[in-house]
Amino acid sequence: MSRPFKLYRLQQIDTQLDWIHNRLIEIDTALQDDDTLKEVSEAALKKEQDLEAARKALHRIEAEVGQQRLKIEQNESSLYGGKIRNPKELKDLENEVTSLKRYLSTLEDRQLDAMLLEEDMAASRKTASGELEKTHLDFEMRCSELNREKEKILKDQQRLESERRAAIGSILPEDMVQYVQLRKTRRGVAVAMVVDRACSACGSTLNAALLNAVHSPNQITLCDSCGRVLYKG
Ligand SMILES: [Zn+2]
Structure with a gap:
């Protein structure tokens, strides 16, 4: 498992947990209303x-x-x-x-x-x-x-x-620190998949060097526009 994939997997879990957290608040509010x-x-x-x-x-x-x-x-x-x-x-x-x-x-x-x-x-x-x-x-x-x-x-x-x-x-401590920090500052989304040579979170097209870098399993590559961890998908 590559370093970006591990973070991507965690991101998927956290996104679902975020949704559940919000939905539970909505449900409790509706139950009391x-x-x-x-x-x-x-x-x-x-x-x-x-x-x-x-x-x-x-x-x-x-x-x-x-x-x-x-x-x-x-x-x-x-x-x-x-x-x-x-x-x-x-x-x-x-x-x-x-x-x-x-x-x-x-x-x-x-x-x-x-x-x-x-x-x-x-x-x-x-x-x-x-x-x-x-x-x-x-x-x-x-x-x-x-x-x-x-x-x-x-x-x-x-x-x-x-x-x-x-x-x-299975996530390296330094990757975890970066992930947590990005989640805080990027509205909960720290990892973005690369779709059609672009960052799926912010939409910016990646240059050749970045596209090349995201294929490396042992390094973390950040989108140069939104700063999120890129995952090649
Ligand atoms: Zn981006």
């Missing part, structure tokens, strides 16, 4: 409270209508019961019944409005709880998908770590 679920949950709770309020209002107006009807019934039975004979008193009672009936009609209108509102609120609540159920299912499904992926890439990570230990074992 339950903002949508919270929002939908809060919206559903609000609809529940709105419905509860509409029901209470409806019950109140129903009770009022009931009491008003009872009052009218009582007054009418006094009116037609025959016990009251005084015409003035009868006339007053009749007026009172008329006025009670007029107010009953107002109350009945309010009752109808309250019923319609309650129906509206019930429909909204139903939509919101359906939405919540769906969002919840989506979230659970997404989490289990992410957890499955996480499990898989953690295994890959373990395998790659042991491959990495084995790969490092």
